[in-house]
Amino acid sequence: MVAAAAALAPRVVGGAALEVDRVSHAFDIDGQLLPVLNNVSFTVAPGEFVALLGPSGCGKSTLLRLVAGLEPPRAGSLSEDGVPITRPYPSRVVVFQDPTLFPWRTVWQNVALGLQAQGILKRERARVDAALDLVGLAKFRNAYPHQLSGGMAQRVALARALVNDPRILVLDEPLGKLDSLTRIAMQTEILSLWQRSGFTSLLVTHDVEEAVFLATRIIVFSDRPATIKAEIEVDRPYPRHRGDPALAELRHRILGLLGADATW
Numbered sequence: 001m002v003a004a005a006a007a008l009a010p011r012v013v014g015g016a017a018l019e020v021d022r023v024s025h026a027f028d029i030d031g032q033l034l035p036v037l038n039n040v041s042f043t044v045a046p047g048e049f050v051a052l053l054g055p056s057g058c059g060k061s062t063l064l065r066l067v068a069g070l071e072p073p074r075a076g077s078l079s080e081d082g083v084p085i086t087r088p089y090p091s092r093v094v095v096f097q098d099p100t101l102f103p104w105r106t107v108w109q110n111v112a113l114g115l116q117a118q119g120i121l122k123r124e125r126a127r128v129d130a131a132l133d134l135v136g137l138a139k140f141r142n143a144y145p146h147q148l149s150g151g152m153a154q155r156v157a158l159a160r161a162l163v164n165d166p167r168i169l170v171l172d173e174p175l176g177k178l179d180s181l182t183r184i185a186m187q188t189e190i191l192s193l194w195q196r197s198g199f200t201s202l203l204v205t206h207d208v209e210e211a212v213f214l215a216t217r218i219i220v221f222s223d224r225p226a227t228i229k230a231e232i233e234v235d236r237p238y239p240r241h242r243g244d245p246a247l248a249e250l251r252h253r254i255l256g257l258l259g260a261d262a263t264w
Contacts, residue, residue, distance in 0.1 A: 015200030016167035023076035035225035051211035054221030
């Protein structure tokens with residue numbers, strides 16, 4: 001593992017700054033505009049871990065698509081280190097809820113896909129091994145997706161993202177379909193990878209406990225069309241403990257903002 005981490009180290013450049021400036025967006029459905037984001041503005045510092053919380057369908061995942069450059073906003077702008085985001089770019093990598101692995105490719109081949117698409121796989125093969133080592137799947141390099149558990153498949157998806165040295169890692173509910181024990185283990189894994197690699201992370205989740213456990217800051221959105229209701233600093237050191245009374249109090253406060261604190 002030490003050798004694998006060293007293979008990645010020379011290319012780690014740290015996280016990028018992200019700016020979302022007065023962004024509004026809407027979908028055209030049968031000729032009618034459905035607003036999903038309304039004048040959203042925030043910044044993310046290099047290396048920060050920001051979680052986005054809000055009601056289901058309010059526009060959080062849409063915002064991540066805009067950050068990734070998968071589509072342009074209808075109004076406003078987004079930028080990475082001051083450069084406008086107008087298209088997808090290797091420095092911004094998305095990990096979705098579904099691992100979306102190609103079933104006919106081995107674990108190693110799935111992780112290598114990005115490097116292969118860039119035409120640099122031949123000289124960067126060691127990076128694939130390094131990424132698999134970082135997520136603890138070196139022994140499964142020749143396995144196929146159907147031979148993996150859900151948590152292992154999501155680790156492959158993380159390795160596929162990390163092999164590209166992202167400066168911004170966009171996480172769209174990547175643990176949403178995992179069982180509770182696997183989810184807890186993967187939260188710790190993501191945190192470790194973030195601390196080790198220094199990328200900027202933007203996470204969409206519906207799990208308030210997950211947000212307060214992972215993030216340095218939490219942005220809470222309203223119902224659609226989403227506006228920012230609150231930005232909350234999570235001023236607790238790492239490693240964090242789920243039984244920390246300060247985190248429990250913060251969780252209750254956020255649930256209140258989401259209108260779901262009555263039973264807590």
